Amino acid sequence: xxxxxxxxxxxxxxxxxLDAGDLDGVAALFxxxxxxxxxxxxxxxxxxxVRRGYDGVILHEDGTPQTLHVISNVxxxxxxxxxxxxxxxxxxxxxxxxxxxxxPIIAGRYHDRFERAGGQWRFAERVIIPDLVGxxxxxxxxxxxxx
Numbered sequence: 001x002x003x004x005x006x007x008x009x010x011x012x013x014x015x016x017x018l019d020a021g022d023l024d025g026v027a028a029l030f031x032x033x034x035x036x037x038x039x040x041x042x043x044x045x046x047x048x049x050v051r052r053g054y055d056g057v058i059l060h061e062d063g064t065p066q067t068l069h070v071i072s073n074v075x076x077x078x079x080x081x082x083x084x085x086x087x088x089x090x091x092x093x094x095x096x097x098x099x100x101x102x103x104p105i106i107a108g109r110y111h112d113r114f115e116r117a118g119g120q121w122r123f124a125e126r127v128i129i130p131d132l133v134g135x136x137x138x139x140x141x142x143x144x145x146x147x
Contacts, residue, residue: 003078006121007085007114014126015069015091021059027051032115033123037130056141060097065139067105068094083116084124097138105139107132 001009010029017025030050036043044050060066074089089110096102113125 003080003085003116003121004076007076007078007087008074010114010121010123011071011074011087011089011110011112015071018057019064019067019069021062021064023054023057023059024051026054030123030126032117033125035123035126035128037128043125043127058139058141060138066095066097067139070094071110085114085121087112087114093139095139100135100138103134104132105134105136106130 014026014029017023017029027047027050030044031047033050034043034045035050035053044053057065070092072090072092074087076085076087078085087110089112090107091110092107093105094102095105108128108130111125111127111129112123114121115124116122
């Protein structure tokens with residue numbers, strides 16, 4: 001797999017794990033990384049801190065947040081010799097519940113940095129920039145914490 005495909009797969013893996021309710025798996029992606037959002041305090045560092053950052057996600061009866069993260073407009077710049085890369089992408093999160101018709105609940109941008117270690121790409125940093133915030137009441141315990 002080439003570098004761009006491997007990094008794209010990591011970006012998608014994050015969304016897949018989150019939508020599956022695998023919050024430990026999401027956090028594991030950031031074992032060697034920081035994760036945060038502008039204006040929300042210091043970035044979280046490492047899997048344990050990032051996992052605590054996901055404590056506010058509501059998991060429903062089926063063990064998932066009943067969301068679908070759609071990732072688009074992905075651009076990746078690889079510095080092959082340095083073993084680093086930067087990516088920018090858009091995200092739109094859709095949610096539907098028995099008491100909530102299908103709707104986008106948040107949209108924004110991911111600004112990511114990656115590093116190659118042991119021949120594998122991994123996250124070095126994720127900055128989450130929420131641009132449009134809708135009804136997060138069935139996704140987050142504290143909906144005001146997203147935007």
